[in-house]
Amino acid sequence: MIIDCHGHFTSGPKALPEWRVKQLAAVNDPANAPKKSDLKISDDDIRSSIESGQLKLQQERGADLTIFSPIAGQMAHHLGNQQTSFVWSEVCNDLIYRVCQLYPDNFAGVCQLPQSPGESPEKCIPELRRCVEQLGFVGCNLSPDPSGGYWKDPPLTDRSFYPIYEELVRLDVPAMIHVSSSCNPCFQGTGAHYINGDTTAFMQFLTADIFKDFPTVRFIIPHGGGAVPYHWGRYRGLALDMKRPTVESMMKNIFFDTCVYHYPGVEFLTRIVPIENILFGSEMIGAVRGKDPNTGEYFDDTKKYVDACQNLSTDDRQKIFEANARRVYPRLDAQIKRRGK
Amino acid sequence: MIIDCHGHFTSGPKALPEWRVKQLAAVNDPANAPKKSDLKISDDDIRSSIESGQLKLQQERGADLTIFSPIAGQMAHHLGNQQTSFVWSEVCNDLIYRVCQLYPDNFAGVCQLPQSPGESPEKCIPELRRCVEQLGFVGCNLSPDPSGGYWKDPPLTDRSFYPIYEELVRLDVPAMIHVSSSCNPCFQGTGAHYINGDTTAFMQFLTADIFKDFPTVRFIIPHGGGAVPYHWGRYRGLALDMKRPTVESMMKNIFFDTCVYHYPGVEFLTRIVPIENILFGSEMIGAVRGKDPNTGEYFDDTKKYVDACQNLSTDDRQKIFEANARRVYPRLDAQIKRRGK
Numbered sequence: 001m002i003i004d005c006h007g008h009f010t011s012g013p014k015a016l017p018e019w020r021v022k023q024l025a026a027v028n029d030p031a032n033a034p035k036k037s038d039l040k041i042s043d044d045d046i047r048s049s050i051e052s053g054q055l056k057l058q059q060e061r062g063a064d065l066t067i068f069s070p071i072a073g074q075m076a077h078h079l080g081n082q083q084t085s086f087v088w089s090e091v092c093n094d095l096i097y098r099v100c101q102l103y104p105d106n107f108a109g110v111c112q113l114p115q116s117p118g119e120s121p122e123k124c125i126p127e128l129r130r131c132v133e134q135l136g137f138v139g140c141n142l143s144p145d146p147s148g149g150y151w152k153d154p155p156l157t158d159r160s161f162y163p164i165y166e167e168l169v170r171l172d173v174p175a176m177i178h179v180s181s182s183c184n185p186c187f188q189g190t191g192a193h194y195i196n197g198d199t200t201a202f203m204q205f206l207t208a209d210i211f212k213d214f215p216t217v218r219f220i221i222p223h224g225g226g227a228v229p230y231h232w233g234r235y236r237g238l239a240l241d242m243k244r245p246t247v248e249s250m251m252k253n254i255f256f257d258t259c260v261y262h263y264p265g266v267e268f269l270t271r272i273v274p275i276e277n278i279l280f281g282s283e284m285i286g287a288v289r290g291k292d293p294n295t296g297e298y299f300d301d302t303k304k305y306v307d308a309c310q311n312l313s314t315d316d317r318q319k320i321f322e323a324n325a326r327r328v329y330p331r332l333d334a335q336i337k338r339r340g341k
Numbered sequence: 342m343i344i345d346c347h348g349h350f351t352s353g354p355k356a357l358p359e360w361r362v363k364q365l366a367a368v369n370d371p372a373n374a375p376k377k378s379d380l381k382i383s384d385d386d387i388r389s390s391i392e393s394g395q396l397k398l399q400q401e402r403g404a405d406l407t408i409f410s411p412i413a414g415q416m417a418h419h420l421g422n423q424q425t426s427f428v429w430s431e432v433c434n435d436l437i438y439r440v441c442q443l444y445p446d447n448f449a450g451v452c453q454l455p456q457s458p459g460e461s462p463e464k465c466i467p468e469l470r471r472c473v474e475q476l477g478f479v480g481c482n483l484s485p486d487p488s489g490g491y492w493k494d495p496p497l498t499d500r501s502f503y504p505i506y507e508e509l510v511r512l513d514v515p516a517m518i519h520v521s522s523s524c525n526p527c528f529q530g531t532g533a534h535y536i537n538g539d540t541t542a543f544m545q546f547l548t549a550d551i552f553k554d555f556p557t558v559r560f561i562i563p564h565g566g567g568a569v570p571y572h573w574g575r576y577r578g579l580a581l582d583m584k585r586p587t588v589e590s591m592m593k594n595i596f597f598d599t600c601v602y603h604y605p606g607v608e609f610l611t612r613i614v615p616i617e618n619i620l621f622g623s624e625m626i627g628a629v630r631g632k633d634p635n636t637g638e639y640f641d642d643t644k645k646y647v648d649a650c651q652n653l654s655t656d657d658r659q660k661i662f663e664a665n666a667r668r669v670y671p672r673l674d675a676q677i678k679r680r681g682k
Contacts, residue, residue, distance in 0.1 A: 144527070145527070149492070150491065150492070151490070151491070151492075151525055151527040151528065153527075154526065154527075155526055155527045184492055185495065185496055186485070186486070186492040186494075186495075186496045186541060186545070187492065187541060187544075188544045188545070188547075188548050190575075190579065191540075191543075191544040191547065191548075191572075191575065191576060191579050192537075192540055192541045192543075192544035192545075195540050195568045195572060195575075196533075196537040196540060196541060199532075199533055199536050199537060199540075199568065200527060200528060200533045200537060202532075202533075203528075203529045203532040203533035204527070204529070204533075206529075206532065207529050207532075223572070223575075224571065224572070226568055227536045227540065227567055227568035227571060229571065230565065230568060230570065230571035230601065230606050230609065231532075231536060231564070231565070231601060231602065231606060232603050232605075232606065233601070233602035233603025233604075233606060233629075233633065233640050234531075234532065234536075234564075234601070234602045234603075234628065234629055234640070235532060236602075236603070236633065236640070237602055237628075237629030237630075237631055237633065237640035237641075238531065238532050238628070238629055240631050240634070241629060241630055241631050260571065260572060260574070260575070261572065261574035261575045261577075261578055262573050262574025262575075262577070263574075264573075264609065264612060264613060265571050265572060265573065265574060268571065268605065268609050271605060272605060287575065287578075287579070288574075288575055288578030288579055288582060289578075289582055290578055290581050290582050292574065292577070292578065293581070299574050299575070299577070299578035300578075
């Protein structure tokens with residue numbers, strides 16, 4: 001079984017962004033805000049977008065199941081206010097739920113959280129609980145920068161995040177650390193802000209006691225871990241210089257996906273990071289949509305890169321494609337087992 | 342000849358930070374500001390710190406010459422105001438000049454610029470000229486974030502930077518893109534802010550016409566290019582998706598150093614990035630000061646990693662260690678030639 005741990009519903013029906021425009025237009029005019037029920041998306045709309053997009057590519061590329069969440073760039077926690085984020089998160093998460101209900105073998109839900117700049121992360125707990133306990137979601141996305149590229153909120157290691165981590169532990173679900181869009185002209189989104197978010201989060205974890213305080217909390221750092229594997233020696237050395245727990249000891253809690261869009265990068269990842277800490281991911285349809293003219297293959301068809309790694313045994317590949325995801329997302333494992341797989 | 346393109350005077354005499362404390366204490370009290378002449382550092386003070394620090398390690402590790410600049414983390418453009426930065430840059434650059442005068446075979450100067458948040462980069466030109474034309478410096482450091490971790494100033498591709506680039510072209514000197522310290526609690530300095538600065542700058546260059554407007558301008562992106570080589574496919578794909586000039590075409594203007602603190606990372610760099618675009622660098626004494634317990638070697642002794650790369654020919658190594666630096670820093674090349682080397 002091949003599990004892609006990183007997919008966003010980027011191919012979703014147009015009614016969703018149209019509803020969002022109305023929501024944002026009414027931020028300061030709540031009487032005219034659209035209701036959730038004003039969003040009209042039929043099952044056929046969902047089937048049409050999924051079957052021509054994510055599901056089509058999933059099947060063409062030989063994956064079986066995608067851990068699926070709302071569009072990262074559209075979480076945009078910095079737009080509107082806390083109430084805007086509450087409603088927008090519910091709308092987006094409900095749509096993911098419908099995808100998972102229509103295609104339970106192909107998609108498992110991960111929710112966005114209603115983070116909002118300057119607001120306590122604790123306020124996200126009810127939506128996290130709803131998604132996991134009522135909608136059957138298997139994890140959440142957690143942004144290290146709800147300010148949208150200005151990094152004005154506290155780091156992930158701040159005590160204000162601790163109630164979230166307590167809840168992650170209680171629910172036994174992991175969080176993928178994933179920024180949203182950048183409104184800072186210094187940071188292009190998918191090439192700078194995304195990768196910086198990954199690198200930044202790792203360094204936050206390295207410099208704080210979060211894994212001492214939450215020994216079983218689990219984070220997926222996407223996009224191959226940002227710059228971390230490439231600079232593995234730097235991080236190992238910094239941890240030693242700072243008398244912090246070793247980078248190796250952080251591997252109880254941190255996992256990287258394979259969203260690295262060239263073969264040498266994926267091969268490098270598998271040689272540097274313990275195999276147990278690598279989860280297959282593609283983020284398709286996402287940041288890079290074209291084909292590499294040198295190979296004729298899609299840049300984000302990362303399964304081909306994992307398949308091609310000569311250094312991986314069959315057992316290694318099974319861990320990267322399936323076993324690690326089932327271990328890191330135990331609620332997904334339980335769902336799959338209930339289906340007899 | 343082995344040229345280390347990336348060294349900061351981190352082992353400098355204590356009188357310098359003591360003077361800086363007084364300068365910052367008097368930001369709003371100019372009458373009590375210390376004068377430049379109040380900074381008392383003798384030639385023996387310099388010899389003592391250099392010979393027990395940078396020069397000692399340079400010689401132990403088998404390099405010949407370090408391209409040397411003030412401490413990156415202490416540039417701190419965000420402290421004080423424009424006038425603070427003017428004076429601080431002069432003080433720091435003058436000290437580098439003295440090092441280069443005392444050890445002309447071992448050190449070549451690179452200046453910090455008196456950038457200041459919200460101020461026009463053009464104001465840095467007089468100090469850049471002074472350092473290159475009067476002090477014999479061969480390049481400068483240019484911060485993509487004078488706000489110290491809040492990224493409030495325009496990107497490097499903003500027109501306000503164009504006068505600087507005109508001057509770099511006129512003087513025929515390159516700039517190393519290097520952030521200073523971070524006062525943003527989200528960003529640890531050497532592990533997050535530094536690497537993010539590199540990745541961010543590359544993506545700024547990818548998305549703008551700067552190399553069309555300045556076909557001969559040259560930038561060194563340090564720390565192995567941040568996350569860029571590891572995500573080479575992502576950047577190649579983004580450039581193609583965005584209908585931008587290819588990443589390959591950017592290699593006329595962008596160079597990476599070898600400040601990647603483990604052998605596999607340096608080996609990876611040399612397999613991904615054209616050899617002509619890699620300059621040997623160590624940033625010693627800098628971000629990581631300890632030894633790797635696995636090897637017993639200093640993490641930042643990057644010469645050992647380059648030496649160990651089986652994929653490099655003798656000619657490749659000569660380019661990385663010497664020829665590329667002499668090409669990218671023509672004023673350095675001229676100085677070395679004048680010394681008959």
